[in-house]
Amino acid sequence: MKTLLTSQWARPFLLILVLLVLWDISIRVFAIPAYLVPAPLEVVVQLWREWPMLLSQAIPTTWATLGGFALSVVVGVPIAMLIAYSPLVESFVYPLLVFSQSIPKVAVAPLFVVWFGFGIIPKVIAAFLLGFFPVVVSTVMGFKSIEHDMVDLARSMGSSRWQMFFKISLPQALPAMFSGMKVSITLAVVGAVVGEFVGSNSGIGYVLQKANGNFDLPLMFAALVILSMIGVILFVLLDVIERMMIPWHASHRQEFMATA
Amino acid sequence: MAPGLITLDKVTKIYQTKDGPVESLRPLSFDIREGEFVSVVGPSGCGKSTLLKLVAGLLPITAGQLSLLGRRIDGPQKNVGIVFQGAVLLAWRTVLDNILLQAEIRHLPMAAARERALALIKMAGLSGFEHKYPWQLSGGMQQRVSICRALLHDPPVLLMDEPFGALDAMTREKMNLELQRIWYGSKKTVLLITHSIPEAVFLSDRVLVMSERPGSIAAIYDIDLPRPRSLDVMSTPEFAHLAKTIRGHFFAQGSLDH
Known part of the structure; x- marks a missing residue:
């Protein structure tokens, strides 16, 4: 038990377990009816029963998320670099970007369905719109935080x-870029689901929509579990890549010291 | 007299700011001879660092003539080694790789550069730390790495901008001794910007005293103390006299900067 408590990996699972127990107890104590909040066990049962369906529906959602995230990076990083290097571009583009962020994506998502149909494209675009801004903001910060003395040294x-760029600016900007990408990938999951909400016949968003229509609350909760799992797995993957690419960064130094 | 290695003739620097032009350096004229160790002391904001950047070609001069090794300076100079107040090391590179950055960017033959870097590391007392990362070193050690990097390509001129300003007093004295040893062994021309009058007197052949902004030369002192100097020289009457005279400039101006 003691080793379980001290292990970094076990801690969030333990907390989940505690929350599940609290959830179950509150339902019993306050006598919450199943059509409002299902009991955890019902969700688990539904998760078990619908597992193959949920898994197959998770695939399009994951693709849409990854597509939107990739687009965020491919489009966001160059724009951020232009903003960081050119005050002119910054003055034109940055306010517009901030402005674009205040548009609710849920409101414009139906438009993409009108434009691009019911396929994967509207989902990717919705994921991109949510995931793109954090990438830009943190990449701009990364490229702007380069020490001027270092630039002078390199010039000399x-x-x-x-x-x-390759020996100084890019490695220097990587830690900030990664923190932006980590925010971006979790938002991209949300974006993909928003895309599926408004017009799609596949994906976890579609399952959610359908379960909601059928008052199948356990299935809805099961879909939410799958959704968070997608987010967590993608986040962890990105974290692993980050550790491989910038082991020298302050946030990883402890383990780096242990392995070096 | 040997010809000036660095010559300044009425060098002026005016910054263009939003509030209009700001005069940073009044016309400056002086020469630094080959192999000479010259320090510049002055109050904060007097343009000492600007002066160093002008000599390095990192900032353009506004008026006058400035030349290095007989050639007019019109852009970043490659035949100098620069040390800043901060060590400015790259966090993702080891000590050795940080020093070798100099060779990589200059496209120097890597095998020879590596050998020289290892020799410099040994000279700087960093042996055993070649494969450590900057954050694993103390401030003094980081600064020694940055000095090694500045020396890797064997530049005839070493430009240092308050290199020991961030170090504690004891480390600083040790670094002063080491810098003297390095300079004595290599006979490089050194331009050192510093806040510390004892440091300037201890290390230099000549000390240039600058006035408050806009910077101009208030006085130049020849330091004729015998070399090599040990830290004991600091307690001699000659040393005390020189330090006192130089300090007098800042008291007279009503500003004391160390």
Whole structure:
């Protein structure tokens, strides 16, 4: 038990367990009817029964998330670099980006269905719209936080722009970029589901919509569990990639020391 | 007299700011000879660091003539080694790789550069730390790495901008001794910007005293103390006299900066 409590990995699972127990107890104590909140066990049973269906529906949602996230990085990073390097671009583009963020994506998502039909494209776009902003903001910060003395030193070494970028700026910006990407990927999951809500016949968002229509609350909760799992797995994958790419960063130093 | 390695003739620097032009350096004229160790002391904001950046070619001069090794400076100079107040090391590179950045960017032959880097590491007393990362080193050690990096390409001129300003007094004295040893062994021309009058007197052949902004030369002192100097020289009457005279400039101006 003691080792379970001290292990980093076990802690969130233990907390989940505690929350589940609390959930179950509150339903019993306050006599909450099943059509409002299902008991945890019912959700687990539904999760078990519908597992193959949920898993197959998780696949399109994951693809839409990954697509939107990839698009966020591919589009967001270059825009962020332009903003970081050119005050002119920054003054034109940045306010517009902030402005675009205040538009509720749920409200515009139906538009994408009108434009692109019921396929994967509207979902990817919705995921992209949610995931793109954190990538831009943190990448701008990463590229702007380069020490001026370092730039001067590189200039005195006769550094080309290319060398400056790959040997200094990019590695320096990576930690900030990763923190933005981690926010982005969890938001991309939300975006994909929003896309599925408004017009789709596949994906976890569609399952949620359908379960809601049928008052199948256990299935709804089961779908939510799957959804969070997608988010967690993608986040952890990104975290692993981050650890491999920037083991030197302050946030990873403890383990880095242990392995180095 | 040997010709000036670095020559300044009425060098002026005016910054253009939002509130209009700000005069940073009044016309400055002086020469630094080959192999000479020259320090610049002055109150904060007098343009000392600007002066160093002008010599490094990192900032353009507004007027006058400035040349290094007989050539007019019109852009970043490659034949200098620069040390800033902060060590400015790259966190993802080890000590050795940080020093080798100099060789990588200059496209120097890597095998030879590596050998030289290891020799410099040994000279700087960093042996055993080649594969450590900057954050695993103390401030003094980090600064030694940055000095090694500045020396890797064997530049004739070393430009240092308050290199020991962030170190504690004891480490600083040790670094002063080491810098003297390095300079004595290599006979490089050194331009050192510093806040510390004892440091300037201890290390230099000449000390340039700058006035408050806009910076101009208030006085130049020849330091004729015998070399090599030990830290004991600091307690001699000659040393005390020189330090006192230099300090007098700042008291006279009503500003004391250390």
